[in-house]
Amino acid sequence: MKTEWLLPPGERTLPGLLRRQARLFGARPFLSMPGAEWRHADAAQAAARRGGALRAAGVEQGDRVAVMCPNRAECLETVLGCGWIGAASVPVNSASMGPQIQYLLADSGARLLVIDEAFLDRLETADLAATGLQQVWVVGASKAPADIGAVRVTSWPAPGDPVEAAAVQPADTFAILYTSGTTGPSKGVLCPHAQYYWWGANSADVLGVGEDDVLCTTLPLFHINALNTFAQAAVAGCRVHFLERFSASGFWPAMARTGATVVYLLGAMVPILLAQPAGAAERDHRVRIGLGPGVPEAAGTAFRERTGVLLLEGYGSTETNFVIATAPDSPRRGVMGWLRAGFEARVVDDADNELPAGEAGELVLRAGEPFAFATGYFGKPEKTVEAWRNLWFHTGDRVVREADGAFRFVDRIKDAIRRRGENISSWEVEQVLMAHAAVASVAVYPVRSELAEDEVMAAVVLREGASAAPAELAAFCTARLPKFAIPRYIDVLPELPRTENGKVQKYKLRERGVPPGCWDRSAA
Template identity: 70%
Template structure:
């Protein structure tokens, strides 16, 4: 049965229309809880309109980019919705980013305004703001007299401006630029249209069977589409969403019980981490009925259900696409990515985009039947856009196979990317940091297996003649230049790297070699549990 939210006319598949619709349909129903902030569905449109007014007063116009670097706070969501209301473009930045990555995101997106939480201000010390288009910085928890950072004026987060009338944005207008890891080059800014955001919400609602009496709860960060999409789900169906500050393995089930969550969102590595916790009564003392768990191995999903009573649904999506493949409670079997969802087409193809036989592995190609249901390309990267969307299909870079009953099974990644603890890591960016060390002559970064069902980061390098290199010191070098999850866990020092006849590094040989008795392993310091 088609739900009301699925049948919105194309012109209404925009953030302003979604906000106005939810205010009219759901009014005083609870919408969100984020820290001490609570909104009803009627609150969202005025909040967006007033934040849009503040953005306009700061000189942010239609199409201008607004970068956001903050932990989960209501100001992040307010800025995101305010951008959508005014026709500006939100640019969320991963809070684990360091100086080089932040400078790249700001310069590439040509952001005019940066909204940044005070705890991350020190990250700007190594950013050359003169290479960016920044004209102003708003600081969350900053003093009233921040002054300037470099040559850019900085001030505390301003109060709401006069409510701005909703901009007449269309479903194909860009709502956000979401950076995804580069594979053979720098991170790419995915252009997310308004309708793309709408379809993220619709398709996730379909898969999870979200109801109006549900309470959605996510511990994932608001700089990822996963958490931003959770808001879209609540807005479209009229239910409630709770945003936690961060993921805490020890406190997860206590938090879920306290907020009354009925639907949860977990990434692959989070499930083994939760299962590694001591069993306790909180694992059963909750209302959670279903969870989204892409990338969770079948055995871990079964163990999770046995301990918690929660069925996790598998699925597949990317920042560029949407939730396009999924399972359901009544799926005939587990251990697969799932089946193609309505409104999408999938093909498993060879290197020439020719469809391969059932049961044969190939690259997963995807296509949407609705307008603007996928991203519209990569910002300022026309060549990469054409490469990814060639022959009218989006090329995922993932190797899969289609089984006889139509289910898709993940095999491995074609792209040179690494996924660790729910984060996509660009091997290229890690290689750039390692190769900048004066003692490193050549380097290759690649994934190796992890006991948490995802990847660990491994590097193989060659030391410059006449130089000595301390691997612990090299790890410290990386820690100041990379997000914590991207610092290599394993490092091999080799006389040379395997190469083709024309000099290209053969990473598959390094992956096959894997971790050996001679591999150096960075000591793993347990991260402090969240409180």
């Protein structure tokens, strides 16, 4: 890693990063996104002024502010303003519906919600009185918004007078990022300021980012991937473009238009791009490298042959950092990569005993730098102790460490589903289906799709004498779940396979796969 990127330990905070950025790269072009064109010096100023508006609204150090917006300046300003004054932002997945929004607000204790007008009607199915919410700022309001019960609702306010940065410490919480639970509700990951700084420095180092690079992402700012792209550009002094959404047909024209040299793709996005007709646009760009975690080896090879872009594999999670990665000169592909400097990794059995190379077990991780990992789960000390037991973070992922030190992914131990780059809690989908009057029991689990990712499948047992077609059950989910979490396959069964003590044997359902004649929402 470049020594000039290393901040003194006490300055590994958002204010420390933005002040360094302004000092070293002030006049250089920095950021382009809907609603903003910034030079590097503008980032600190925007944070200070949005921090002033937050302070004027009563937000104090340690408070939580939820934000539910697409990739536009107001979203980023909120995150930066919170970090500047020592509050914690709580990015909300823009696909969330009323029940999920209510849960996140209540669980985080957010006092303020910043929400795009396009999502405002989703609050109608959320009981805001059951949360600690006091006020809502509506972004892009076309008319004066009305209060919701006792919650004051106003249009997005103008930037306030700039305020001095709070005396935040590297261990203080920068953001609470919710990652889907596997046996229960989503957990809020406490991401400290130092972790955010290290995310940017480590990712920029893996990708070889320099001052002349142009980063471009279509990924949403409620994910660590896109938030981390901002940090990469701030650390390296380069330029970054945030696009509103991913478009298969518009992807390469957008890369050419922005002059991008570094791109960010999730596993399923690559097969989608490869499914497009081959054309000159795939080569008419400046992109030299991309980050593509979860891309199958064959797809990565085909992508490079068609587009000239090398995709690097890597491993990290909201709780950890960019700890394992390939490099342009890696001896082989098809693996997660090799352990990066500053981190430790083991593959362990159920009792946390380290396993030899070649034997599959759970990946556990540890960081050498203080607060380079998350500090736990908000309001869930028992879950924190469980995940960080024996002073190692337990990823829940089953991997093999091979003889040359490469780590190869096998499967997920946790009962989670990964689709379209989103972590889906099977438990949350099951709770929605169980709320249907005709459903007696249900098991939700992943099956593989043609896009080399998970599809959501539900095995449903109906109550005696009740009837419900799979299409009806899917429609029931539509108003209660994000679109990406709605089951694609629904199989109505007479009973679920169970152990002697009544636990559902999901492995038997997964092994069964998608039986002939199973209802398929995409076909329907």
